[in-house]
Amino acid sequence: SSIYEFSTPCRKAMSDCRAVLAQSLGVKANEIYFTAGGTEADNIAILGAARAQQRMGKKIVTTAIEHDAVLKAAETLGHWGAQVTYVEPDSSGHITPEALAEVLTERVLLVSIMAANNETGTVQPVKELAAVAHANGSLFFTDAVQAAPYRKIDVSDWGADMLSFSAHKFYGPKGCGVLYVRSGVKIGKLVSGGEQERGLRGGTTNVPSIVGLAAAYEKTVGTLEKNNAKISGFKELFLKKVFSEIDGVKLNGTAELPGIVNLCFEGIDNAAFLYNMDLHGAAVSAGSACAAASIKPSHVLLAMGLSEREARSSVRFSFGRDNTAEEILRGARLTKEIVDRLRGII
Ligand code: PLP
Numbered sequence: 001s002s003i004y005e006f007s008t009p010c011r012k013a014m015s016d017c018r019a020v021l022a023q024s025l026g027v028k029a030n031e032i033y034f035t036a037g038g039t040e041a042d043n044i045a046i047l048g049a050a051r052a053q054q055r056m057g058k059k060i061v062t063t064a065i066e067h068d069a070v071l072k073a074a075e076t077l078g079h080w081g082a083q084v085t086y087v088e089p090d091s092s093g094h095i096t097p098e099a100l101a102e103v104l105t106e107r108v109l110l111v112s113i114m115a116a117n118n119e120t121g122t123v124q125p126v127k128e129l130a131a132v133a134h135a136n137g138s139l140f141f142t143d144a145v146q147a148a149p150y151r152k153i154d155v156s157d158w159g160a161d162m163l164s165f166s167a168h169k170f171y172g173p174k175g176c177g178v179l180y181v182r183s184g185v186k187i188g189k190l191v192s193g194g195e196q197e198r199g200l201r202g203g204t205t206n207v208p209s210i211v212g213l214a215a216a217y218e219k220t221v222g223t224l225e226k227n228n229a230k231i232s233g234f235k236e237l238f239l240k241k242v243f244s245e246i247d248g249v250k251l252n253g254t255a256e257l258p259g260i261v262n263l264c265f266e267g268i269d270n271a272a273f274l275y276n277m278d279l280h281g282a283a284v285s286a287g288s289a290c291a292a293a294s295i296k297p298s299h300v301l302l303a304m305g306l307s308e309r310e311a312r313s314s315v316r317f318s319f320g321r322d323n324t325a326e327e328i329l330r331g332a333r334l335t336k337e338i339v340d341r342l343r344g345i346i
Helices: 005-025 038-052 068-079 097-103 126-135 205-223 224-245 270-279 299-303 323-343
Strands: 032-035 059-063 085-086 111-113 139-141 162-166 177-181 249-251 260-265 314-318
Touching: 005 032, 005 205, 032 038, 038 068, 038 139, 038 162, 038 177, 059 068, 068 085, 085 097, 097 126, 111 126, 111 260, 126 139, 126 224, 205 224, 224 249, 224 323, 270 314, 270 323
Parallel strands: 059 085, 059 111, 111 139, 139 162
Antiparallel strands: 032 177, 162 177, 249 260, 260 314
């Protein structure tokens, strides 16, 4: 952060990264803030906006299916005395503009709705939701952490006043993220310290990770269609195998994102399923943190109307650009074997 000659390459690298991201997102370079990941970006957006806009900082609206980075920040706002309203999804996991309009009976400071869900792959109608928020005079923030690897983000088309994403979701380094804040939106400091990131987020800049983030994002956007087609192909292949060979399977949500699918296997325990998959070298998850041998039922699936039992029988599978068709077929075979074993069929 110093002005001597030795720091010039770092400063240039940072300004190049900001320029690359700004151009891709269709925003100005000084509207981009680098953070230590999606969680920090989400917290700065929600708590920072509330802190800066004291006069109407008493109410925010978010949804029941957000990532904990948003839900916990909203909870903190609640401790600060704000009123938080949670919009419920429909059974497919979508937050409809009508459902949002219904809760916006009075002016609220901020509406925070994720662009795509990390557990089900359901994509939200962000543009329409932003329009409803703006009609109410509210700021609109979207957590685009899970959308960024798959969808071209055009901030002004989406109508976001603030937006976050995180590098590791698109093969960039872990612990590095972006918060876009439209110029004119007042946002208070959460991470106080030096004047890095124009005073919004103090702390020595993580230059190597930021360079990695910008390079990974540029590559992701440049190969979006090709990789989406490849990853969707893996998902379709997996679903075809699973649905043709296993009975009592249900798709949770709509899985519009190419890389994520959430399935409920009647009568199995997802912790046992995960454990068995892991033993065979296949990494899958239940969508929410795993504590020892039991998994908390997913708040996303419960909000979509699944019973606790169905949520505990649900598994999140994800696919990536470096997978192979052989791996997908092996994953489907393992899934069948383990489901059969857990159901006592073999
Ligand atoms: N928001 C969503 C939708 C996520 O999937 C994640 C997961 O990584 C986060 C926020 C948190 O991002 P990070 O892990 O970079 O803090």
